[in-house]
Amino acid sequence: xxxxxxIVICIYDRFENLRKWxxxxxxxxxxxxxxxxxNNQSPGIDVDFWRKYCENxxxxxxxxxxxxxxxxxxxxxxxxxxxxxxxxxxxxxTDDTLPISKNFVPLYIEELLKPDIGVVCMEISGMxxxxxxxxxxxxxxxEADKLTFIETPISKKEECYHFEHTGGEDTLMAQILNMKKxxxxxxxxxxxxxxxxxxxKLNRWEQWHKEFPQYN
Numbered sequence: 001x002x003x004x005x006x007i008v009i010c011i012y013d014r015f016e017n018l019r020k021w022x023x024x025x026x027x028x029x030x031x032x033x034x035x036x037x038x039n040n041q042s043p044g045i046d047v048d049f050w051r052k053y054c055e056n057x058x059x060x061x062x063x064x065x066x067x068x069x070x071x072x073x074x075x076x077x078x079x080x081x082x083x084x085x086x087x088x089x090x091x092x093x094t095d096d097t098l099p100i101s102k103n104f105v106p107l108y109i110e111e112l113l114k115p116d117i118g119v120v121c122m123e124i125s126g127m128x129x130x131x132x133x134x135x136x137x138x139x140x141x142x143e144a145d146k147l148t149f150i151e152t153p154i155s156k157k158e159e160c161y162h163f164e165h166t167g168g169e170d171t172l173m174a175q176i177l178n179m180k181k182x183x184x185x186x187x188x189x190x191x192x193x194x195x196x197x198x199x200x201k202l203n204r205w206e207q208w209h210k211e212f213p214q215y216n
Contacts, residue, residue: 005033005105006087008077010070011095012040018050020098022057024212029103034085035059037095038073040066068154070094070134071163075154078144091138096197097122100204102211104193108138108186118143118181119172122192131165132173132183136194139176147175 011018018037025035037054039045039062047063054061062082068075074092076082089112091105101107111120122136150162150170158166165171173183186192195204209215 002032003089003109004085004087005031005089005091005109006036006077006083006085007033007091007093007105008036008038008073009093009095010038010040010073012066013045014095015050017095017098018053020215021095022053022059023215024099024208025059026057027102027212028099029106031105031109033091033105036062036083038062038064038082040064040069040073069157069160071149071160072154074134074163075149075152078147079152088141089138090141090144092134093136093194094134094196097136098195098197098208099193100195100208100211101193107193111184111186112138112140116182117184118176118179119183120186121183122186122194122196123189124173124183124185125165128165129171130173131171133196134164134172135196136192137172143176143179143181146179147172 009021037059039050041063051061064073073082077090089109091108108120111117119132119137119139121132123133125131125133150167151159154160162170163172168174169178176183190202195202
């Protein structure tokens with residue numbers, strides 16, 4: 001049976017990041033995945049232009065009121081509020097996290113389908129407490145359906161931090177571990193198939209331009 005994969009990118013007003021994603025995505029091994037750009041709308045965005053830009057590249061565009069930041073989107077997806085599509089795997093990223101390898105989808109899915117794995121992520125951070133950095137990670141629907149959130153809807157930055165790293169047994173990582181599943185990185189951070197362009201220790205632009213040439 002073919003996996004139904006959705007890739008959800010949270011984006012605010014950084015159109016240049018959308019351009020980079022569109023350029024890279026057209027060259028990636030997609031495994032039939034659907035790419036969704038969820039625009040947590042900022043004042044002044046030309047929504048019609050953004051939507052048409054995505055539609056011309058077979059990318060799904062969703063305009064969304066900016067409530068709950070990234071975690072608000074995660075909550076809306078896993079609770080079925082945001083998307084009507086059925087899915088087996090959710091891959092969630094922020095827009096400043098980019099593919100750095102054309103085969104990032106199969107690399108992450110290969111890890112995720114191992115029987116004891118609950119989440120595959122770009123980085124497990126040790127800051128505050130070991131936690132999944134929610135800038136890039138994927139999960140199967142079976143585990144996603146069991147996730148809980150401190151509030152419905154998530155609306156405050158503190159509630160986002162609670163889900164990511166301050167919430168004790170409520171964090172994403174703790175919830176997965178309590179399901180008796182493991183949380184793993186796809187690779188060490190320096191060689192990950194996706195790259196957080198805001199990661200202060202890593203500059204992989206040369207590699208990105210080599211992997212996805214002719215971007216201007």
